[in-house]
Amino acid sequence: MAVNNPYQTYQNNAVTTASPGELTLMLYNGCLKFIQLAKKGIQDKNVELKNTNIQKAQNIVSEMMVTLNMDVEMSKNIMSLYDFINRRLIDANVKNDVQALEEAEGLIVEFRDTWKQVIQVNRQKQHAGQGGQV
Template structure:
């Protein structure tokens, strides 16, 4: 019980101290986790759990959509992809189609991997600038 409480505290601290970029990375990771679990639930014919996990993934995609800055050009290119992912998640849920979940999972992995590279590049630039001061 104490270990569980300590882990919860650790998770809360990780979220509360994370940068915007790290929070976005956490969202992508969470979305992947829920999609993978939904696929497992679908295969196990546990449709109630599948529905809950797909809804959690949809909520994360919705949050990512809300946080896009419409003034930034790349946001205008990303938004239709997020909308497509939302649609595919809905269709997967209605039709119990794991292939649609797999497709969205690949998109999320690509976004996550790209975002991870952006964070690494930013840290390298910040470190280089800090070393010059």
């Protein structure tokens, strides 16, 4: 009989019960975590740690790009920023460039923080009875 890992169970429940907006926030936070680990890999000259985590961050950015609603005008600007982030991640991986990682990280932090505000405003509207959902 397998013993369940309570932390893994909690993580699974958090993902399966999260709203789409909360899932997006989780993706941004995951991307930031992977960028931090990649920076550590560069600093420690651990190529595998750097490469694995940059690829994970790139996968998240790619997912964000694929799920953008291109019918919305602002999405074109967001797509350009995601493309820039992705190129900086590639540069960081190829050149062991911490500054490139930090540029990507800064933009992801801005996206994450903005998304947090969107979720908070949406919750306030829901509690005020105005509806709407992120």
